[in-house]
Amino acid sequence: MQADLLNHLQSNPISNMPVLGFFENYPLDKHVVYNKSLILIGTSDYSWAYLSVPEPNDLDSLLEKFGFESLYFANVEEWMIPQLTRNHRIEWKLLTNRYYLPEEIEVEPTDKASGPLDSSHVGYIYQNSAYKDFTSELYISERIARDISAGIWLDDKLVGWGLTHDDGSLGFLNVMSEYRGKGIGEAIFRTLIRGKLENQKPVFVNVEPQNKQSINLLKKLGLEFDRAVSWVKLA
The missing domain is CATH 3.40.630.30 (Gcn5-related N-acetyltransferase (GNAT))
Incomplete structure (x- = not known):
């Protein structure tokens, strides 16, 4: 990933945790920028369009530049849904709540034996x-x-x-x-x-x-x- 994109995402690390994590694992195929908002496209099981939109007013213009080259979207917040579905319908949607571990929290080990999967x-x-x-x-x-x-x-x-x-x-x-x-x-x-x-x-x-x-x-x-x-x- 280009240094300027990485620096931009790291400026808001909690909001962009899944975006940073995905593109650490998979190559960046394409990106679209509008002001300080981004769509980044990469492929795992599907070609995913990851959204990083700190300013809601940017989303319409960002999507217009993107042209819906992929119909699979990740990191979608609820306020984004009306713009995404203005000219499309939802085929499926998996809604989740994201929880994260603050840096100052320590988690003790378990006493149960475990091993890696293969x-x-x-x-x-x-x-x-x-x-x-x-x-x-x-x-x-x-x-x-x-x-x-x-x-x-x-x-x-x-x-x-x-x-x-x-x-x-x-x-x-x-x-x-x-x-x-x-x-x-x-x-x-x-x-x-x-x-x-x-x-x-x-x-x-x-x-x-x-x-x-x-x-x-x-x-x-x-x-x-x-x-x-x-x-x-x-x-």
Whole structure:
């Protein structure tokens, strides 16, 4: 990424955490600038248009310059939706709340044994995912290869796991139903958080607003609410 774009994004690091994280993992294909606002396009599972718009009045002109070359948008705040859908409809939308770990918060390690995931776990993770409409085995395989992951095994069985998304956020947390209530999810999150901190990377998570159990866990670990953001596919 060009130094001027990187410096611009780093001037507001919390707002731009997913943008910085994505383009640390994937090449920048194209960018569009209007005043201090940006659309940056890169490809993971899809060609994603990441929005960084500190001034709402810039968005219409920014989208006009962009020309909707991609219909997949990330880091979308709710106030952006009317402009995005002026000439398009939403095919699907995944709304989440973003939580992040402030720099001064320390997270203690877990006493539960865990280990990293590998390619042999991809099919199992996908088959047990509640988000098959938003992911694929190829995406999961790539995320395991590119970043940290953690799994917990009991009775010779993988019973809980977590990894990261293409923007570096923690995600894919899942504990098999018969093993819930045993602190496995918390142990996995603690392991992932400490892995990110050891690599000197920001810790943030996107969680659906109705997932109160995960939100309570994030708050327990010291993460704070930042904002609501969506991934949106237009048509």
